[in-house]
Amino acid sequence: MAQIDQNLIALALIVLLLPISGFILLILFGKRIPRQDLVETSFLFLGLVISVYIFYSKLFVLNTPKIDWTFNWINFGNVPIFGQLRIDLGIAIDNITAIMLVVVNLISFLVHVYSIAYMRNDVRYSRYYAYLGLFTFSMLGIVLTNNLLMMYVSWELVGLSSYLLIGHWYEKKSAADAGKKAFIVNRVGDVGFFIGILIVFSIMHTFLFKDIFAGIAGGKLAGPLLTTAGILIFCGAIGKSAQFPLHVWLPDAMEGPTPVSALIHAATMVAAGVYLVARVYPMLTAGALTVIAYIGAITAFISATIAVVQNDIKKVLAYSTISQLGYMVMGLGVGAFSAGVFHLVTHAAFKAGLFLAAGSVIYAMHHEQDMRNMGGLRRKLPITYWSFVIYSLSIAGIPLTSGFLSKDSILSGTLVYGKLTNNYIIPVIGYTVVFLTAAYMFRLIILTFHGEPRDLHKYEHAKESPFVMSGPLIVLAALSLFIFYSPNPLDPETGWFMRSVTKPTSVVPVDQRYSWDQPEASLPAVAGERGGRMQEFGGQTESVYDETAHNLHYPALALSLTLATLGILFSFGVYQWNWLDAEKLKKRVHIVYVFLINKWYFDDLYGTIVVGGTLLVSKISAWFDSHVIDGIVNGAASLTKAWSFASGKFDNYVVDGIVNFSAFFTGLIGAGFRRTQTGKVQTYIVLALLGFIVIFFAFRTY
Amino acid sequence: MHVGLNHFLILSAILFSLGLFGVVTRKNTIMVLMGIELILNSANINFIAFSRFGSFGLTGQVIAIFVIILAAAEAAILLAIVLNIYQQLNTVNVDEIDKLKN
Numbered sequence: 001m002a003q004i005d006q007n008l009i010a011l012a013l014i015v016l017l018l019p020i021s022g023f024i025l026l027i028l029f030g031k032r033i034p035r036q037d038l039v040e041t042s043f044l045f046l047g048l049v050i051s052v053y054i055f056y057s058k059l060f061v062l063n064t065p066k067i068d069w070t071f072n073w074i075n076f077g078n079v080p081i082f083g084q085l086r087i088d089l090g091i092a093i094d095n096i097t098a099i100m101l102v103v104v105n106l107i108s109f110l111v112h113v114y115s116i117a118y119m120r121n122d123v124r125y126s127r128y129y130a131y132l133g134l135f136t137f138s139m140l141g142i143v144l145t146n147n148l149l150m151m152y153v154s155w156e157l158v159g160l161s162s163y164l165l166i167g168h169w170y171e172k173k174s175a176a177d178a179g180k181k182a183f184i185v186n187r188v189g190d191v192g193f194f195i196g197i198l199i200v201f202s203i204m205h206t207f208l209f210k211d212i213f214a215g216i217a218g219g220k221l222a223g224p225l226l227t228t229a230g231i232l233i234f235c236g237a238i239g240k241s242a243q244f245p246l247h248v249w250l251p252d253a254m255e256g257p258t259p260v261s262a263l264i265h266a267a268t269m270v271a272a273g274v275y276l277v278a279r280v281y282p283m284l285t286a287g288a289l290t291v292i293a294y295i296g297a298i299t300a301f302i303s304a305t306i307a308v309v310q311n312d313i314k315k316v317l318a319y320s321t322i323s324q325l326g327y328m329v330m331g332l333g334v335g336a337f338s339a340g341v342f343h344l345v346t347h348a349a350f351k352a353g354l355f356l357a358a359g360s361v362i363y364a365m366h367h368e369q370d371m372r373n374m375g376g377l378r379r380k381l382p383i384t385y386w387s388f389v390i391y392s393l394s395i396a397g398i399p400l401t402s403g404f405l406s407k408d409s410i411l412s413g414t415l416v417y418g419k420l421t422n423n424y425i426i427p428v429i430g431y432t433v434v435f436l437t438a439a440y441m442f443r444l445i446i447l448t449f450h451g452e453p454r455d456l457h458k459y460e461h462a463k464e465s466p467f468v469m470s471g472p473l474i475v476l477a478a479l480s481l482f483i484f485y486s487p488n489p490l491d492p493e494t495g496w497f498m499r500s501v502t503k504p505t506s507v508v509p510v511d512q513r514y515s516w517d518q519p520e521a522s523l524p525a526v527a528g529e530r531g532g533r534m535q536e537f538g539g540q541t542e543s544v545y546d547e548t549a550h551n552l553h554y555p556a557l558a559l560s561l562t563l564a565t566l567g568i569l570f571s572f573g574v575y576q577w578n579w580l581d582a583e584k585l586k587k588r589v590h591i592v593y594v595f596l597i598n599k600w601y602f603d604d605l606y607g608t609i610v611v612g613g614t615l616l617v618s619k620i621s622a623w624f625d626s627h628v629i630d631g632i633v634n635g636a637a638s639l640t641k642a643w644s645f646a647s648g649k650f651d652n653y654v655v656d657g658i659v660n661f662s663a664f665f666t667g668l669i670g671a672g673f674r675r676t677q678t679g680k681v682q683t684y685i686v687l688a689l690l691g692f693i694v695i696f697f698a699f700r701t702y
Numbered sequence: 703m704h705v706g707l708n709h710f711l712i713l714s715a716i717l718f719s720l721g722l723f724g725v726v727t728r729k730n731t732i733m734v735l736m737g738i739e740l741i742l743n744s745a746n747i748n749f750i751a752f753s754r755f756g757s758f759g760l761t762g763q764v765i766a767i768f769v770i771i772l773a774a775a776e777a778a779i780l781l782a783i784v785l786n787i788y789q790q791l792n793t794v795n796v797d798e799i800d801k802l803k804n
Contacts, residue, residue, distance in 0.1 A: 679800055680796070681796060682725070682726045682727070685725060685726055689722070
């Protein structure tokens, strides 16, 4: 068994290094390689094959809960004040990792294939593929790591590649600005993440998840500081997963190429935040989880409302992504761990599909993104249309789709949370968003594909995309069906996913857990151990949560189904059958509409407070600089000038005067003594005699 | 009157002064040489006087003989030089023999 484990680790390392080698190859020799796209794509294909093998071995062959491989990176020995300073790094493969490996590689591979057609004739074609490789590498780094340090490094690398790809068309000012915005907004969250890591490291002296969890289980870190550390680490997820209040960068990131939006800003990178929360899940206290749940719920609601009024096809999808990420975060926060991670996986498939399909539409319409200029495309783009419908049904949560399975589990999780805490705010928000999601998705479909074409010229020229683009759409549409995840279309519990991804055992002190997570009999918690409380705590604690969950399963299902159907009907009613006139509706709720179309004024708020504040500070500093600092500098300059003028004068008159005078004096003396130099021996003798006499009398001893 | 050491020293001093006077004042080179001879002889008188009145034995007298020999040799060489100078410059005036000057 150990041998197979080692093999899997080695294979995982290969999967990790494949994209980065492609990146190096393309960056260094990009221009000399004839088909740059095929290099990265074939590397990715290889990586996909290996990760599927890892996935299969890990989930269905091995029964090791977690394969861990650690090596000592730096050992400083015993550092004064700090203590033992030794940094271990490594990779770990558990079920979530194996699943995420496949998800990242699959989506990345499909996007690579899709880009062959979509990005053809691009100015920086090889660079585009190189950056995709860098991104895939970084994302795999996040997925595979078993410590916070490598996680943080990969985290920043992901941010970097995202920045590079958003700004791929940097000649466009909006794209360059969007890249900067994404980078800077992410940095805000990352500061929190970093502080969180430092808090943990300063107490635990290790970055390894398993040691951190063991330390927390041992009571090294508890109380408010533990909650703070959890929330701070979650700050990283707020940034990267575009959660409220740092969600503003994601819609702007749509300035990047559409395949990039699919890969990074819909399926994988933004999921990194959710993945991070899943990774550190055992150390999150009830307080931290509550914060997480509320942040997720607020995010889901705000962005869903904005998505309803957007007209840019990619912006709608961007807000829908934020909303779905909010769902995942909310799911994790309320304790529906498996459901949150499940939604991450299913969402990756159908949201990547939605973006790629949107890309296909944009491609067909010659880079037209405004839905008001589309319409009737159903007949022109049949493959795109039907896959789009499947994705939309999936995101709306209609049975027979993967989205239904995952979303419904999250919703029933929130409902259980509401029931157990008697606080129904989160489930109410969750179900409202179901309605909104269905409404905006079908508004998008109807405006784009149904009805009569509104821009005839572009409509005439539209045609179905080539196979490299439609192929990925078909694959992703298939993956949005229930059958890949669960044999029973109504109950995810029967599927492999829910069996393999179970909620990790919490390691936080018992009184800091959710009430239903507290074991009645205080059994020692096993740190980092995955695999159900069933074996560890027996049936007693199981019952409270699971009984509620079981009782609420069908009500939750019925409620979400009703609301989703209502949402779809609403959109059909307004946009297809014209029961209600959209324009009239807009006028009636004018204030709300203006509020929504301005995205809840978040950008303006940040523009005023953050950007304006920064500008104000820089203006003050500039004033200070030009008046005070420059004044000091100029004053020093004038002072120096005056001083050197004075010292010049001193030099000219006093020093030169002394020198000249001494020369003159010497000359004078010389002239005097020249007289004595007669050249006559007798004179000298007389003088010598005189000198002798003088000396004789001067030194006489009487 | 008893003739003592002081008388010799006074004589020697007078002789020395006369020699020096000759050396300093005379223009003629021959006269200058004669002044030098006087100075040497005044030194000889001193040597012999100290030899007679001091307790140095005959050392002073021996030195005096050496001085006389040296003076003879010196006079011979100097006279030869003076002769040569005269042949070259047609003068023996010390003030005019200033070829090394300038």
